[in-house]
Amino acid sequence: MLDSIIAQGAVRTGRVLLRPSILFALATLAVHLLACGGYGFFRDELYFIVCGQRPAWGYVDQPPLVPLVAQLMWSISGGSLPIFRLAPAILMSVTVALTAEFTGGLGGGRFAQALAGLCMFGAGIFLADGTLLTTDVFQALTWLGCSWCIVRLAETGNEKWWLGFGAMVAVSVWSKYLVGFYVIGLAVGILATPLRRTLLKPWLWLGALLAAVIVFPNLLWQYQHGWPFVEIGKAGVEGKNVALSLQAYLGQQVLLLGPVAAPVWILGLWSFGIKPKLPAYRVFAIAWVVIIALAVLLHGKSYYATPIYPVLIAGGAAWIETVWRRPAVRAIYTSLLAAASLVVAPLTVPLLPVAIFVDYQRALRVAPSTGEHQKLGELPQYYADMFGWREMAEKVAAVYNALAPSDQAKAVFFGRNYGEAAAIDIFGRPLGLPPAVSGHNNYYLWGTEGHDGSVVIVLGDSPASLRAAYRDVRAAGTIDSPYAMPYETNLTIYVARGLKVPFDWSKIKHYE
Numbered sequence: 001m002l003d004s005i006i007a008q009g010a011v012r013t014g015r016v017l018l019r020p021s022i023l024f025a026l027a028t029l030a031v032h033l034l035a036c037g038g039y040g041f042f043r044d045e046l047y048f049i050v051c052g053q054r055p056a057w058g059y060v061d062q063p064p065l066v067p068l069v070a071q072l073m074w075s076i077s078g079g080s081l082p083i084f085r086l087a088p089a090i091l092m093s094v095t096v097a098l099t100a101e102f103t104g105g106l107g108g109g110r111f112a113q114a115l116a117g118l119c120m121f122g123a124g125i126f127l128a129d130g131t132l133l134t135t136d137v138f139q140a141l142t143w144l145g146c147s148w149c150i151v152r153l154a155e156t157g158n159e160k161w162w163l164g165f166g167a168m169v170a171v172s173v174w175s176k177y178l179v180g181f182y183v184i185g186l187a188v189g190i191l192a193t194p195l196r197r198t199l200l201k202p203w204l205w206l207g208a209l210l211a212a213v214i215v216f217p218n219l220l221w222q223y224q225h226g227w228p229f230v231e232i233g234k235a236g237v238e239g240k241n242v243a244l245s246l247q248a249y250l251g252q253q254v255l256l257l258g259p260v261a262a263p264v265w266i267l268g269l270w271s272f273g274i275k276p277k278l279p280a281y282r283v284f285a286i287a288w289v290v291i292i293a294l295a296v297l298l299h300g301k302s303y304y305a306t307p308i309y310p311v312l313i314a315g316g317a318a319w320i321e322t323v324w325r326r327p328a329v330r331a332i333y334t335s336l337l338a339a340a341s342l343v344v345a346p347l348t349v350p351l352l353p354v355a356i357f358v359d360y361q362r363a364l365r366v367a368p369s370t371g372e373h374q375k376l377g378e379l380p381q382y383y384a385d386m387f388g389w390r391e392m393a394e395k396v397a398a399v400y401n402a403l404a405p406s407d408q409a410k411a412v413f414f415g416r417n418y419g420e421a422a423a424i425d426i427f428g429r430p431l432g433l434p435p436a437v438s439g440h441n442n443y444y445l446w447g448t449e450g451h452d453g454s455v456v457i458v459l460g461d462s463p464a465s466l467r468a469a470y471r472d473v474r475a476a477g478t479i480d481s482p483y484a485m486p487y488e489t490n491l492t493i494y495v496a497r498g499l500k501v502p503f504d505w506s507k508i509k510h511y512e
């Protein structure tokens with residue numbers, strides 16, 4: 001009897017482990033565990049740790065969830081990059097698994113679920129999102145959760161699913177405001193599909209109320225500080241971000257998800273929009289159209305639309321399974337997908353030594369890229385912003401520690417941006433440096449840290465602007481990290497003393 005129970009349990013466990021969702025989640029986790037210690041801490045990761053060390057209901061440029069997670073992982077890891085990045089690796093593995101399960105919820109069988117899992121596993125944008133602990137790591141997961149609630153509502157008619165939808169929107173808002181695009185898109189879709197009948201019932205409005213209650217502390221913080229995130233968005237629209245045409249933006253979608261995988265999500269878009277299993281499913285196709293339109297009109301970055309693609313991939317995989325019935329066709333296409341994922345992985349996950357990566361990039365004739373108006377070196381900004389921070393902090397600390405005690409008592413490092421300031425706060429504080437100051441984003445709100453600006457240490461390539469404000473400006477060292485962003489390397493470390501004009505912190509503000 002006992003042997004029979006154990007045998008049955010072993011069979012059930014084996015079946016669970018062989019589910020496409022579990023297999024591709026484990027594969028995703030394995031890739032990230034292999035690479036999560038590569039290169040170094042990313043600029044935004046350092047900033048999020050510092051934000052998490054100063055907990056608040058909000059920050060100038062993001063909600064509080066990711067900073068809190070970043071600080072938690074920093075505390076747990078003891079500074080170990082592989083342990084710190086376990087959080088995004090696990091979250092993306094869960095996203096891959098739930099995409100495969102969502103495919104099953106749409107009626108997809110084992111092949112469809114495996115196809116969806118493989119598309120997610122090999123998509124460059126999702127490989128990247130699983131590498132870094134940034135605000136993007138929750139987006140695909142939470143948008144998928146929202147979509148699952150809508151599917152269950154459409155299939156069961158149970159209006160209480162709007163409560164789950166509202167809670168999931170709130171979680172997404174706590175990590176990044178980007179879900180607002182999806183909510184707007186879904187709102188248009190609801191009006192254009194049979195889901196509009198739910199507007200006459202209380203549950204949708206109760207779900208909206210639940211979301212509002214959960215996110216209220218963050219919205220109140222934004223209101224109390226003059227809606228700084230609106231100012232951040234305005235900076236992106238007015239010149240920080242590269243403005244893409246509709247054609248260019250759609251081309252970026254193909255590249256971000258992978259050209260070989262494009263037929264899956266495109267067919268998902270078609271199946272939801274033209275041949276939906278249920279009329280309510282058209283809401284997803286309509287939402288995609290609205291999101292793309294908003295991103296193009298507002299000069300959004302190319303990845304702003306990507307959290308909706310797990311839904312489209314699931315829909316496409318489920319539809320393909322009903323059409324591509326020949327084993328040979330399925331085998332050829334999945335083999336191409338697997339091969340493409342192997343090619344793409346080093347471009348988005350730090351698997352290769354950096355010098356080999358540069359050669360690999362050149363061999364593929366892939367030019368470094370960025371979604372902002374920035375000069376690039378040999379690396380894309382995504383990788384370049386992982387280099388130089390610790391070395392910067394060490395050299396600034398050496399300059400600070402060489403100052404006379406009277407100057408040390410007044411001196412502070414002034415970061416031109418939050419990356420420089422955060423690098424000093426994370427890597428420089430153990431070397432004796434005081435907290436850094438900066439006018440960039442939330443550092444502006446944290447103020448001067450008690451310093452009067454009479455002695456500052458700053459990075460730059462020209463002392464002219466410093467000499468306009470200080471009587472004594474001296475070069476004290478250099479920063480040279482060949483793989484860092486060009487504007488963060490080949491810089492001089494200056495020490496400036498003797499203010500010529502009164503110090504006015506209000507003029508330091510720099511939101512973007």
